Amino acid sequence: MNFLTTDPSVWVNFTYDNAVAGDVGRVEWIDPNGSVYFPFAIDQPVVGSACYYVYISIGGFPPASSPGAWRVRLVWNASEVFNLPFNIALPTADPVTILSSTLLPDTAVGKTYSFTLSAGNGKPPYTWTNPDGNLPSGLTLSSGGLLSGTPTIEGSFNFKLRVTDSVGATSTRTFGLGVAP
Numbered sequence: 001m002n003f004l005t006t007d008p009s010v011w012v013n014f015t016y017d018n019a020v021a022g023d024v025g026r027v028e029w030i031d032p033n034g035s036v037y038f039p040f041a042i043d044q045p046v047v048g049s050a051c052y053y054v055y056i057s058i059g060g061f062p063p064a065s066s067p068g069a070w071r072v073r074l075v076w077n078a079s080e081v082f083n084l085p086f087n088i089a090l091p092t093a094d095p096v097t098i099l100s101s102t103l104l105p106d107t108a109v110g111k112t113y114s115f116t117l118s119a120g121n122g123k124p125p126y127t128w129t130n131p132d133g134n135l136p137s138g139l140t141l142s143s144g145g146l147l148s149g150t151p152t153i154e155g156s157f158n159f160k161l162r163v164t165d166s167v168g169a170t171s172t173r174t175f176g177l178g179v180a181p
Helices: none
Strands: 002-004 009-019 024-030 036-043 048-057 068-076 079-089 096-098 113-116 119-121 127-129 139-141 146-149 155-164 170-180
Touching (some): 009 170
Parallel strands (some): 002 079
Antiparallel strands (some): 024 036, 096 119, 139 146, 155 170
């Protein structure tokens, strides 16, 4: 996953299925130098799976705005059970820019969802696509940037969206969406 120093936050979605009541976990963000930042404690109140999304703010907040190879990990009962590398990079001069936050508002199974994406720069009008074709089940993306529908499956979803301006310039970003039961 890739983020820019100009993004409002870095986020990650994950599900942990082996939770037992009383378990203790923590999420740790590790910078390019190996320092741990923003530890977040998790107490498991019940037996079963747990779906989480966590984030750190980037926009102007060191060290999260520092470019480089980062990683986030979940430590559960003193054992690492999840580890995800990601990059924070300086932005390049894209003729067209996705303005929407990459962490979309959460929703729930069976709940009508509607969110309009926004872009700037470049030459309007803009056309939106889902290059990987892997939106959460029940949702569609219009060419005008409307992500809508009724989700049918719970989970944490990551998917790429691309905007193209009228002269063919593009910008692609990875978005995250949590769907509760």
